[in-house]
Amino acid sequence: MVKWLNVDWPTRLSTAAASRYAQNNMAAVVERGTVANNTQVDQMSLKKAVSAASPLTLRIVAECSVTKARACDLILPHSAVSTPVFMPVGTQGTLKGITVDQLEGLGCQICLGNTYHLGMRPGPELITKANGLHGFMNWKNNLLTDSGGFQMVSLVELSEVTEEGVKFKSPYDGKEIHLSPEKSISIQNSLGSDIMMQLDDVVSSTVTGPRVEEAMHRSIRWLDRCIAANGNPDKQNLFAIIQGGLNAELRKACLDEMTKRDVPGFAIGGLSGGEEKDDFWRMVTLSTDHLPREKPRYLMGVGYAVDLVVCVALGCDMFDCVFPTRTARFGSALVPWGSLQVKHKQYAKDFRPIDPDCQCPTCKRHSRAYLHALFKTDTAAMHHITIHNVAYQLTLMRSVRQSIIEGRFPEFIRTFMKRMFESPDQYPRWAVDALASVHVTLE
Amino acid sequence: MAGSRMKLELCRVAQGRSRLGVLTGLGRTSQQSLDVPGCLLYTHFGTVPHLTQDTLHTVSNLPAVTQVTLSHIAEHQEVLEEFKDGFRKFAGLHDTVLYCSLHDPAVLCPTGYTTNKTVSVWGSGGRMELTVAKFMALQKTVQPDWYQSMADGETWQSNTSRKRVRKSVDRTLTHLDECLLVHQNSQELEGVEVFGVVEGGDILEERVRSARETAKRPVAGFCLDGFQSGSMDQALKTQLISAVIKELPEDKPRLLQGVGRPDEVLACVEAGVDLFEGFFPFQVTERGCALCFDFDVSLDPERAGRAPHAVLKLNDDQKDTVGETQQNGDPCLDQTQMTSFEINLNDKRYHDDFRPLVEGCGCYCCKNHQRAYLHHLLVTNELLAGVLLMIHNTAHYHGFFGALREALASEKLDVLKRQEAGESASLSP
Numbered sequence: 001m002v003k004w005l006n007v008d009w010p011t012r013l014s015t016a017a018a019s020r021y022a023q024n025n026m027a028a029v030v031e032r033g034t035v036a037n038n039t040q041v042d043q044m045s046l047k048k049a050v051s052a053a054s055p056l057t058l059r060i061v062a063e064c065s066v067t068k069a070r071a072c073d074l075i076l077p078h079s080a081v082s083t084p085v086f087m088p089v090g091t092q093g094t095l096k097g098i099t100v101d102q103l104e105g106l107g108c109q110i111c112l113g114n115t116y117h118l119g120m121r122p123g124p125e126l127i128t129k130a131n132g133l134h135g136f137m138n139w140k141n142n143l144l145t146d147s148g149g150f151q152m153v154s155l156v157e158l159s160e161v162t163e164e165g166v167k168f169k170s171p172y173d174g175k176e177i178h179l180s181p182e183k184s185i186s187i188q189n190s191l192g193s194d195i196m197m198q199l200d201d202v203v204s205s206t207v208t209g210p211r212v213e214e215a216m217h218r219s220i221r222w223l224d225r226c227i228a229a230n231g232n233p234d235k236q237n238l239f240a241i242i243q244g245g246l247n248a249e250l251r252k253a254c255l256d257e258m259t260k261r262d263v264p265g266f267a268i269g270g271l272s273g274g275e276e277k278d279d280f281w282r283m284v285t286l287s288t289d290h291l292p293r294e295k296p297r298y299l300m301g302v303g304y305a306v307d308l309v310v311c312v313a314l315g316c317d318m319f320d321c322v323f324p325t326r327t328a329r330f331g332s333a334l335v336p337w338g339s340l341q342v343k344h345k346q347y348a349k350d351f352r353p354i355d356p357d358c359q360c361p362t363c364k365r366h367s368r369a370y371l372h373a374l375f376k377t378d379t380a381a382m383h384h385i386t387i388h389n390v391a392y393q394l395t396l397m398r399s400v401r402q403s404i405i406e407g408r409f410p411e412f413i414r415t416f417m418k419r420m421f422e423s424p425d426q427y428p429r430w431a432v433d434a435l436a437s438v439h440v441t442l443e
Numbered sequence: 444m445a446g447s448r449m450k451l452e453l454c455r456v457a458q459g460r461s462r463l464g465v466l467t468g469l470g471r472t473s474q475q476s477l478d479v480p481g482c483l484l485y486t487h488f489g490t491v492p493h494l495t496q497d498t499l500h501t502v503s504n505l506p507a508v509t510q511v512t513l514s515h516i517a518e519h520q521e522v523l524e525e526f527k528d529g530f531r532k533f534a535g536l537h538d539t540v541l542y543c544s545l546h547d548p549a550v551l552c553p554t555g556y557t558t559n560k561t562v563s564v565w566g567s568g569g570r571m572e573l574t575v576a577k578f579m580a581l582q583k584t585v586q587p588d589w590y591q592s593m594a595d596g597e598t599w600q601s602n603t604s605r606k607r608v609r610k611s612v613d614r615t616l617t618h619l620d621e622c623l624l625v626h627q628n629s630q631e632l633e634g635v636e637v638f639g640v641v642e643g644g645d646i647l648e649e650r651v652r653s654a655r656e657t658a659k660r661p662v663a664g665f666c667l668d669g670f671q672s673g674s675m676d677q678a679l680k681t682q683l684i685s686a687v688i689k690e691l692p693e694d695k696p697r698l699l700q701g702v703g704r705p706d707e708v709l710a711c712v713e714a715g716v717d718l719f720e721g722f723f724p725f726q727v728t729e730r731g732c733a734l735c736f737d738f739d740v741s742l743d744p745e746r747a748g749r750a751p752h753a754v755l756k757l758n759d760d761q762k763d764t765v766g767e768t769q770q771n772g773d774p775c776l777d778q779t780q781m782t783s784f785e786i787n788l789n790d791k792r793y794h795d796d797f798r799p800l801v802e803g804c805g806c807y808c809c810k811n812h813q814r815a816y817l818h819h820l821l822v823t824n825e826l827l828a829g830v831l832l833m834i835h836n837t838a839h840y841h842g843f844f845g846a847l848r849e850a851l852a853s854e855k856l857d858v859l860k861r862q863e864a865g866e867s868a869s870l871s872p
């Protein structure tokens with residue numbers, strides 16, 4: 001067993017970061033803009049240059065007068081992103097059989113790559129030679145990369161977390177590998193993503209006790225190491241990840257500490273891992289309550305339609321999840337009334353499109369029956385559903401955004417829920433409570 | 444239902460046999476056409492493997508004829524019957540000519556299942572037996588523009604007995620007569636064309652008899668069956684095809700089944716074949732390979748007086764791999780084996796190769812991606828590998844047919860063939 005050195009990391013970094021943060025706040029420009037005509041309550045359009053140093057600008061286009069929802073333009077190095085946004089996950093530098101042109105055609109402005117997978121294969125050296133992940137996969141819009149830590153904890157059984165970093169055995173060749181905050185950022189610098197995530201100490205959301213507190217404090221220390229390690233601060237944005245498990249005090253402490261740092265954005269982490277939904281939404285809303293208004297908020301690992309709509313209402317801007325693309329490969333198509341299992345026998349003679357109202361290339365051309373039969377013959381069947389599901393997620397978020405801008409988001413939520421569930425008594429309790437907390441009552 | 448009248452207009456017959464022309468009068472409106480020598484668009488149940496309509500249509504100059512096979516369709520007969528509007532509409536194919544064949548050319552069928560009354564096809568749910576009645580009922584629901592008549596094609600193996608070969612010729616003729624009888628009495632099939640099937644294994648007299656008898660029937664064209672790649676050596680294949688073609692009328696198209704390798708295609712075009720099934724790019728894709736042979740037949744003044752230009756020239760890159768792959772011309776039943784016309788992107792050498800699959804290729808894959816990325820997609824088992832390779836291989840293969848027609852138009856084929864034989868020893872049988 002290797003003993004890891006406990007290194008005392010210089011605290012002056014966080015002090016410097018804090019002073020930069022203060023500067024930026026002073027430089028912030030708040031502008032009043034024109035907003036939706038039909039809202040009575042004061043809505044404000046906030047235009048703000050977050051930081052001269054960070055390659056990110058968040059323009060708040062509209063804020064919901066009832067909920068905490070907001071519609072923003074997030075300007076990133078490769079293009080502007082309209083939020084709220086769902087970011088499809090392209091784990092290995094590709095989105096499950098979809099070409100980059102198809103993805104762009106669906107209106108995707110930002111997608112994810114996984115640092116752990118890409119760091120293993122093809123490796124940071126090759127990606128550097130290929131002009132970063134953008135060049136390697138030929139993706140012209142924005143990329144967000146995770147830290148790689150989550151995969152290690154979730155995929156690799158033999159992992160050990162110390163102050164230095166995460167240590168694990170490579171599933172490819174059994175070699176012992178160590179991922180420190182510096183190493184994670186170095187790989188992400190090679191990938192050249194527009195948004196990088198700090199390495200955090202991930203604890204399952206169902207774990208309680210001192211380990212959660214330790215992980216929270218360690219994540220703060222690791223954030224400072226990541227900030228210091230970023231070799232590309234003028235091109236790549238580093239987001240902090242709020243930890244603290246399901247403990248409100250710990251989360252608050254983490255929020256207080258992390259928001260002192262000059263980071264261009266924040267993620268809400270450590271959730272969406274099998275915890276009770278009741279705990280989940282309370283942690284989300286606590287986080288957005290204390291996150292700075294002028295910076296983007298990214299809720300990690302959330303992608304079910306209902307979760308998306310509720311968490312937008314709670315004030316989150318960005319989401320990612322493998323679910324829509326993973327479930328597509330099993331023939332599960334996402335629809336406004338839930339999902340449709342194309343492979344089920346009942347669709348063998350159903351000549352309607354997956355969703356008659358969907359404008360995606362799949363629904364415009366193919367029937368449920370054809371897709372049902374094609375699943376027995378060719379992998380292209382999966383691609384058809386993947387395209388539909390990505391289109392569904394992106395369209396849902398565009399509709400959400402539009403309703404926020406037009407000042408009718410609460411009404412949108414009610415219509416959405418009515419369509420999704422057969423009757424109000426099927427509404428999940430947590431969603432009803434969460435929405436009630438932001439003044440939206442469902443009948 | 445509007446009747447289509449298929450017509451072969453030959454504009455040139457080179458070297459006595461190679462035919463250049465246009466197959467016209469195709470489709471429901473009789474407005475579509477296919478250049479010959481030509482290649483059909485290979486599909487799985489109406490879908491080019493791995494591709495959606497968006498990715499497929501990044502490829503330009505696709506053939507106007509799509510091939511579907513009963514091995515994929517038969518199990519869905521009930522669904523198609525309920526749908527009523529034919530397979531083309533069912534599969535979301537709006538503007539293509541539909542050709543329905545019996546078997547999937549990319550898969551060798553097991554032998555020993557044919558009876559006097561039935562042939563078998565293999566779908567996702569296993570074997571299905573087709574009688575003429577069932578076969579014709581399928582054609583009525585599929586509603587293709589043309590179809591291959593039912594045939595006993597179990598004689599492709601070289602050790603098939605003379606007696607078995609004779610039986611297959613007889614059965615196939617009987618099936619054809621029965622199919623034609625049903626066809627002529629089916630209003631749904633008015634205007635639909637039938638291709639008769641020439642069998643006969645590797646026995647010359649049976650081949651001639653099959654061709655001669657089939658030609659007496661009212662068919663629109665001919666399928667030459669039992670010449671699957673590897674079933675016999677090219678010399679015998681050429682000899683048999685030439686003998687068969689002598690018996691066939693000049694004004695009807697000849698479709699060769701199961702042959703897709705570029706060198707074999709060239710040899711068979713010289714023997715007088717007009718049409719091929721486009722399954723070869725799919726097989727290349729499935730083994731993680733990319734077609735990379737040079738078929739640029741334009742006379743390059745730069746090269747004039749230097750190395751003569753060949754139709755099928757290995758590019759430099761791939762020359763090193765030839766040694767590892769099968770020797771050209773060896774009969775090999777394993778169609779999954781790599782040929783000398785392709786590079787294997789699984790190979791570690793492509794790990795940091797930032798060139799396109801083929802320099803100068805205008806396909807979506809080559810214009811947007813590099814070999815290193817394809818290698819990565821294959822190593823990580825990503826679905827996009829199949830998509831991108833299939834785009835390139837389809838574009839490359841159909842481009843080859845275009846070049847082949849150009850060569851015929853300018854009478855270069857013979858010259859180029861000879862150059863090729865003299866130049867790349869590894870390519871001449």
Ligand SMILES: [Zn+2]
Pocket residue numbers: 354355358359360361362363364388391
């Ligand atoms: Zn759709």
Ligand SMILES: [Zn+2]
Pocket residue numbers: 800801804805806807808809810834835836838839
């Ligand atoms: Zn290409």
